[in-house]
Amino acid sequence: MTDRSGANSGSDTESTREAGSAREAGRTYQVRTYGCQMNVHDSERLAGLLEAAGYRRAEPGADADVVVFNTCAVRENADNKLYGNLSHLAPRKQADPRMQIAVGGCLAQKDRDAVLRRAPWVDVVFGTHNIGSLPTLLERARHNRTAQVEIAESLQEFPSTLPATRESAYAAWVSISVGCNNTCTFCIVPSLRGKELDRRPEDILAEVRSLVDQGVLEITLLGQNVNAYGVSFADSGVPRDRGAFAALLRECGRIDGLERVRFTSPHPAEFTDDVIEAMAQTPNVCPALHMPLQSGSDRILRAMRRSYRAEKYLGILDRVRQAMP
Numbered sequence: 001m002t003d004r005s006g007a008n009s010g011s012d013t014e015s016t017r018e019a020g021s022a023r024e025a026g027r028t029y030q031v032r033t034y035g036c037q038m039n040v041h042d043s044e045r046l047a048g049l050l051e052a053a054g055y056r057r058a059e060p061g062a063d064a065d066v067v068v069f070n071t072c073a074v075r076e077n078a079d080n081k082l083y084g085n086l087s088h089l090a091p092r093k094q095a096d097p098r099m100q101i102a103v104g105g106c107l108a109q110k111d112r113d114a115v116l117r118r119a120p121w122v123d124v125v126f127g128t129h130n131i132g133s134l135p136t137l138l139e140r141a142r143h144n145r146t147a148q149v150e151i152a153e154s155l156q157e158f159p160s161t162l163p164a165t166r167e168s169a170y171a172a173w174v175s176i177s178v179g180c181n182n183t184c185t186f187c188i189v190p191s192l193r194g195k196e197l198d199r200r201p202e203d204i205l206a207e208v209r210s211l212v213d214q215g216v217l218e219i220t221l222l223g224q225n226v227n228a229y230g231v232s233f234a235d236s237g238v239p240r241d242r243g244a245f246a247a248l249l250r251e252c253g254r255i256d257g258l259e260r261v262r263f264t265s266p267h268p269a270e271f272t273d274d275v276i277e278a279m280a281q282t283p284n285v286c287p288a289l290h291m292p293l294q295s296g297s298d299r300i301l302r303a304m305r306r307s308y309r310a311e312k313y314l315g316i317l318d319r320v321r322q323a324m325p
Helices: 037-052 076-095 106-111 114-118 131-144 189-193 201-213 244-252 273-281 298-303 310-323
Strands: 028-033 066-071 100-105 124-126 148-150 171-175 218-222 260-264
Touching: 028 037, 037 066, 037 100, 037 131, 037 171, 037 218, 066 076, 066 106, 076 100, 076 106, 100 106, 100 131, 106 114, 106 189, 124 131, 131 148, 171 201, 201 218, 201 244, 218 244, 244 260, 244 273, 273 310
Parallel strands: 028 066, 066 100, 100 124, 124 148, 171 218, 218 260
Antiparallel strands: none
């Protein structure tokens, strides 16, 4: 990790859970989220980390002491939106040096030190692999009076293991994997989120049961390529299992009190018949499918390096409709 002076310092993820609880009492925060559902999931973790460190969520319309941007790098307008909003905050930051601004997520992972070059009033830059470091980085930036940049090159811990402050009392995002093994020519996500790493099934199911105990009725299973689940478990002791996603859907169906199960986003190349059967035979799995085609032209799909063609995609839809008319 570097600060503006270029000095290096280590990261202590455990200390983020306890960072400055007494010192942060009374300070307020706001998390602004751009991009996909995975970012929404991660933002709930960022909020949970800050509240565990003693921050309070700012009231709607109120100026927060700490503003955190969880960014997207997929679309150019997200880039423009971030730097436009950072410029909007610059006068406030100049008027109140105690205010802090943090930038995380995919754009931070991509731009790194460039964030500070374009917006030198930013206090903290962190990436997709180390969101648990945020409270410590804020405290360090305040103590050292210099910006902190920490970009990890690989996942330090699954975000799902971090505290969460959820937006909904009855619906929850549950990440089953991070990263992606595809090499689509138009997509930057694998270079920013890394190769696919899957959580252990028992860890996912334990999280779901805990959520149901808290009153959650609906979960959405998340992954960059959610139905590839099982190809690359982070725990080397868990063997590769191509049927793991269908099995996970069925296990979710056995959890009492869980009324609805959704998932996003599946990839056509990985959409197997056992998943269709699990959807049809598991009552609480919603008969809804959000599966990107990207293009109806085989020539374009080939150029995009999508590992399926239009005929395969349409065949999946036919089998889904037959199983769930």
